[in-house]
Structure formats: C-alpha cells, structure tokens
Amino acid sequence: MRNVFIILLVLVFKVTSAQKVEINFILVIDDIIVRTGISPVDIVLLVDGKAIDSNSVRYIPGSLKIDSTLYEKIIQYREKTEIRFYYSRFNERGYVVKKYYVLPNYHDWVKATYTIFKIFNLSVKKYRDVFVGNSSQYVYEMQSDLVSATALRKGHKRQRKIRDK
Numbered sequence: 001m002r003n004v005f006i007i008l009l010v011l012v013f014k015v016t017s018a019q020k021v022e023i024n025f026i027l028v029i030d031d032i033i034v035r036t037g038i039s040p041v042d043i044v045l046l047v048d049g050k051a052i053d054s055n056s057v058r059y060i061p062g063s064l065k066i067d068s069t070l071y072e073k074i075i076q077y078r079e080k081t082e083i084r085f086y087y088s089r090f091n092e093r094g095y096v097v098k099k100y101y102v103l104p105n106y107h108d109w110v111k112a113t114y115t116i117f118k119i120f121n122l123s124v125k126k127y128r129d130v131f132v133g134n135s136s137q138y139v140y141e142m143q144s145d146l147v148s149a150t151a152l153r154k155g156h157k158r159q160r161k162i163r164d165k
C-alpha cells in the first residue's frame with residue numbers, strides 16, 4: 001500500500017510540474033516596459049481563424065514561460081497565434097485604466113532568440129499624431145531576430161523618381 005501511495009505521489013508531481021519553455025519576450029506599452037498590472041496572459045492557437053487551443057502563460061519582463069505542449073502545437077500547426085491580455089495602470093488623475101490587447105502573430109515568433117512587442121495607444125495624443133490608426137484603439141510593432149513588423153506612420157512622403165536628363 002505504501003508503494004502505491006509513493007507511485008501516485010510521483011505521478012501527480014510529474015503531471016503538475018510539466019516542462020516549460022522560456023521565450024525571451026519584452027512587452028512595452030506607451031514607451032514603458034510592462035512590469036506589473038498584466039493578467040491573465042493567454043496564448044491562443046488559431047487554425048483557419050478559429051481558436052483550437054488556449055493556454056495561460058506567465059510573463060515577467062524579459063521572459064514568457066509557456067507549456068511545452070503548447071509550444072510543440074505552435075510549431076506543429078505552423079499557424080497564427082494570438083497573445084491576449086488585460087493591462088491595468090493608473091492614469092494621470094489616479095484612476096485605474098484597464099485595457100484589453102490582442103497581438104496576432106505567426107508561429108515563428110516562438111523560435112526567435114528574442115521578441116519585443118511595442119504597443120502604442122491611440123488615445124494618447126503623441127501616438128495619435130504619429131501613427132495611422134485603424135479600427136482598433138492601438139497599434140503595435142514587433143521586433144525579433146527573425147522578423148519585424150512596423151506600424152504605419154503618418155506623414156511619410158512618397159519617394160520621388162530621379163529622372164535621367
């Protein structure tokens with residue numbers, strides 16, 4: 001009976017201590033590195049635009065820890081993923097502001113040596129004057145060693161063709 005108890009204890013320990021994959025990940029909102037106020041962080045695996053799996057992950061500045069099974073699914077399906085989370089902070093008047101963000105991404109971001117997401121809220125005048133907004137309330141940029149995505153900025157002049165004389 002004692003052996004059965006020990007075996008069950010070991011099995012429960014193995015199940016609860018599933019392997020985690022650590023991804024070098026930094027999240028910046030309005031030029032401030034996010035250290036607190038973020039919860040929950042979910043990674044959603046999308047196939048044909050439909051969510052087939054979702055998993056809460058742990059974020060600390062510089063690190064995103066995801067379950068190894070979700071990591072393998074992201075690599076296996078080679079589809080889009082979304083990082084979804086709420087971010088709470090105090091505004092200038094001392095009130096708590098809570099916003100919901102969805103950051104679409106492709107499967108390769110989990111393979112990158114590092115990933116930096118920069119989010120710019122269009123409710124802030126200095127970002128509204130710089131970035132071209134769409135239907136969302138924010139724009140984002142992503143940088144990694146594998147891929148980069150830059151938000152469209154206002155006021156870029158078209159390049160002129162140089163004519164030969």
